[in-house]
Amino acid sequence: MLRDFVKYMGVHQIDTANSGRDAISHLSSSRYDIVICDFNLGQGPNGQQVLEEAKMRNLVGVSTIWVMVTAEKTPDMVMGAAETRPDDYLLKPINQVLLQSRIEKLLARKQSLGVIEASIRSQDYAAAIAHCDKLLQSQAVNPQEVLRIKSDLLLTVGDDASARELFEVVLAQRNVSWAKTGLGKVLFNSADYEGAALLFSQVLTDNPMYIEAADWLAKSYQAMGNMVMAQQVLLEATKLSPNSPMRQKALGDVAYRNGELDVAKTAFEKTIKIGEFSAHKSPAAYARLADVLSDSNEAMEALHVLKRSKADFRFNPIAALQTATVESRVYQKMGQSDMARAALANAEQLANQLGSQLSADLMIDLAKSHLQLGDKHKAFQLLGEVVKNNHENAELSGEVEHLLVREHLAEEGHALIEASRKEVIDINNQGVLFAKQGDFQQGLKLLRSAVKRLPSSEVMIVNLCGLLIAQMSKEGYREILAAEVRDLLNRVHAINPSNKKYFSYTQVLAKMQRGA
Structure with missing residues (x-):
């Protein structure tokens, strides 16, 4: 019809x-x-x-x-x-x-939006923003939509200052939920979590149905370490809009960390159910549900959930690793140490095969299993790598600290986190000093070595890109260095597709190449 x-x-x-x-x-x-x-x-x-x-x-x-x-x-x-x-x-x-x-x-x-879309598809975000400005100057029939697209582009390329200015101009004219939420994101990006939370709360007071603000409010509370409020916000949001697997999983994660096993179990079960045909279907939900069931003394049910995960994600090496890691903990809880060690050995083998694809979450999960089997040395080695590779990520450091507190290793854990952070900060500071002194060779030697040791460090890879670009800005474009930058940027994009420096450095490199 x-x-x-x-x-x-x-x-x-x-x-x-x-x-x-x-x-x-x-x-x-x-x-x-x-x-x-x-x-x-x-x-x-x-x-x-x-x-x-x-x-x-x-x-x-x-x-x-x-x-x-x-x-x-x-x-x-x-x-x-x-x-x-x-x-x-x-x-x-x-x-x-x-x-x-x-x-x-x-x-x-x-x-009128076709030309903007064409620029976005070619990742020419500067051109896309310029097209937005032209449409706005010509009094487009859809100014709010164009402004919203432009704000998304500005946030994508990391131009938070311009995004903030846009949101403030829109809000000066009228109270718009998307603009106030956008301004909250800018504050969140600058680590002003309290200011961000205030704005997201105001959005929800004015418009309780604007659920995106609730997701960001929960993130803000998590960043501030207020897990109780984060859970409450997510509970309210899932009552209003229960069919988002990502939100249900976020609720499950926060509730599990808070020790609210019944809430976590319900949330993870819903995540799996509504995510069955979703692009957001994730083996992590099965793994976390198995953890909850194991902690609730339902070990056999936990193993059943992991069996389902194996069937649903049979060709997924990350899912296999998550399943094996949790299996080791379930078997250990059942008193079957041999089975626990066999499962963990399998997980280690899978982790070695993944190499640089091993995410921070998976490394923390592996460390948790090593701690439960009494291998503190291996666990600390993994957790130290997590902090070094993500030394600016307060949320991840908080997860590491929370794990070690639960394992009654708070003092040692704090020392591990501080030492790991300091090691990376010292390297970065030394690299910046070499760059300021114009000693690019020493700076590159230092950062290349650091990236080799910390292949998943988003910050370290980005800093190496910056130093290579700075050298070419001063000494002239060189294809061999540009190729190295492209390879590094691809690695950054694989780690974090929304990395702000990725987009800006891609544009700078393209301009350099055109001018060469």
Whole structure:
């Protein structure tokens, strides 16, 4: 019926999909101007999950029109659909006049955004921001949408000062939830967690349904170490909008850390259930649920959950590592030390195979298992590497400290964290000193050695990029150094796709190459 409506409107290039997976397949192979998507797509991902995955994988851009169609009016569905931010959603029954009217309005609003999307796809964010400015100067028909796109771009490239200015200009005219939330993100990025929390709280007071602000408020409380308030915020948010697997997992993680095993169990079970066909389906939820069950003296049920994880993620080495790591703890709790050590040996083998792909969370998880089996030396070695590779990440350091406090190693843990941080800070300071003195060779030697020892240190890799760029700025462009920078930037992007320096250094390097 919808296909025929669109045909009558004069559209000739039309594809149809009979399931969520089919829709994702079409979106992966073709670019679409308009997507009309039912919420209920039968077995597999629903319309909300299709849109989530399409956005996460950049299969749709700012100029694509996405219309959600549904017969459901439940609060859960409405909130979930609103969170994924389709351009419109229509309640059935639908007739051609209604559909055509809505799409014509959306086309008028969206047709000017194509040039911005093209620049975003080529990662030319400076050009995308410039196109936003041109549209705003020409009195675009959709100024709020263009301002929002521009603010997202500014945050992406790390220009927090310009983003802050934009948000303040918008807020001076009227109280807008997205702008106040954006200003809160700027404060969060500058480690002003109290100021950020205040703004996010104000957004929720004015607009309780603006759930993004609740997610950021919980993050702010976590950054301040207030896990009780973080859990309360997430509990309220999941009551309003329960169908986000990421939010349910965040609630489970915080509740588990707070010792609220019943809350954590419910949250992780919901994460697994609603994430079954989601792009956010994660083996970590299974692992954490198994931890909760084990701590609740339900060891056999914990092993059953891990068996499900093995089946669902059978070709995923990270999932295999998580499963083996938690298995070792479950078996140890059951008094089966031989099985525990065998599982941990398997986890170690998988960790060695992953190499630089081993995340901080996985390293902390491994350390926890080593501590439970009495291998404090290996655990401290892993935790020291976590802190060194992420010495500016207060949240991760907090996790390390929390683990060691729970294991009655608070004093030794504090000393480990401080010593690990100091080692990295001293190296960085020495590298900066060499750069200021113009001794690039000594600086590069120092930082290259540090990156070799700390291959997952986002800060160290970025600093090495900065030093190489500084040398080329002074001495001239050299392709061999530029190639090294590109390789390093790719590593940074793999560690953290939203790293601010990645985008700015990519632009600087491109300008250098054009000027060479």
